[in-house]
Amino acid sequence: MGVNRRHMGLVALLLVLAAGSAPLNDELVRAVDIAYASRGSLPYSWGGGHGRLPGPSKGTCQGYHGAIKPCPAARTRGFDCSGFARWVYERAFGSDVLGPGNTDDHIRRMRRVDSPLPGDLVFFGTPRRTHHVGVYIGGGKMINALATGTRIRLDDVSRVRDLLGFYHYPG
Template sequence: MSNRRNAEHRTGRRWSAVLASLVLFLGVGTLTAAPAAQAAHATQATPTTYSAPAPINLNDPRCPNLIKQNESDGCVVELQNLLNQHGNSLVPDGIFGPATFSAVEAFQTANGLGVDGIVGPNTKYALYHGGGTPTTVDCVLPPGTSACATGDAVAARAVTVAHYMYDPPTSDDQAADQASFDDTYNNLDYSNSHATYQLGHPAPQTAYGPGLANVPYAWGGGHWNVPGPHTGTCAGYTGNILPCPADQTVGFDCSGLVRWLYAVAGGKDILGNGSTRDQIHNRHLRAVSPGADYANLRPGDLIYYGPNLNDTKHVALYVGTEYVAGEGTGPAMIQAAATGTNVRIDLVSTHANAPIGFFRVTGDAFAAA
């Protein structure tokens, strides 16, 4: 018995030595890996559920001018929702994958657009405006007119409307039309309207009455689904006045103003609810040479400003050579310039920067029905 116990004792010491060697060679972590893995498996958390980002209007400054495959953000969620409204059944996950790409191509084919699977200004316009058919708009009819302008006459009418709604009224009819302008847009049921003041009504530290000359600038104002002044947005706001007042202001920004002027002159929302970056690529615009002292421009042409034509920052509507109080006589433009100002007519020469492009809205956009 003694010999057997001694043998067992010696055997136990040998196994202890082997085990100690293994620990030294492999490390304690290796030998404990299996139990640790089992414990981790037992306590492993349930994977976090993916949540798609909130949709962003495709014309919002946060969305790129060209939305392409592999993009992943709220702009793509909006795109997928719009495509679903046109008969698709995409999961609005915000990921621009093959299924979304194919749906874009099919939409472009069905609506007579260039087929490339890229969502640019024309595709955006068609998505929001039912296959590229412009929204119809009630026209402002200055004295001597009885119907919306058509063809090449729309540009001149836009300037006539600008003055009719901007200048101090000289007749009861003009005063009534300016007041009606205020009432029409103040009474719209805007989905995001929580303005603390509106057109034609006193505001904190501001009092203004009817007419374009009293409409304040609002970042993003005028980009609702119908043309006209409306509550702005603080998304992408770059103004100097802080905190941002845009989402509490009913008014126009620069592209919203020229959009409205053309819409109420010709009865169609040709320029759409995009920013200047979208407008400048509109299929109904063509570039023109201004000539010396803007001699080649026609009233109603659009003047764009910015670093380059792919990064425009501002647009104004050319109204011809005029006298502007406090500035003199020369080529002039009507514009919504910046937060803290109202719509106004200025000489082109007073702008801090030189224009980078001049464009004419083609008359075929307003062809008679």
């Protein structure tokens, strides 16, 4: 995952924008860097990234409701949204801080914030049932594993309906 000038420019811009609101910690800076460098790298795979350790894995067809039939997850090595967030945070924080599970499990380890910083997580759904998470990079954008048939990608936060909020890991 090499760093190019465009990437460095984005990271510098994010740091400048964030500096006006609150200082970024090293882990959040690394989370943005890791997420941004991952764009286009691996496909979405329902249940992918949920092995014993964080990282890309083959998914599962259990609970799959995607549009592509038959379910490709069991033969696709990649990430679903929470598997991607878990992997990014493991690499950024140096340990598996989000742990196994899905978006409902991960949000319980976070605290909601009104002013998100790049590197915070953005969750979608309801307080009782979340269904998507992305890594917020600032400017209304997130890096995420969106859906079957896509790869890790950059999207507007508004791309997914029912924004629940932004969450910060207390580490």
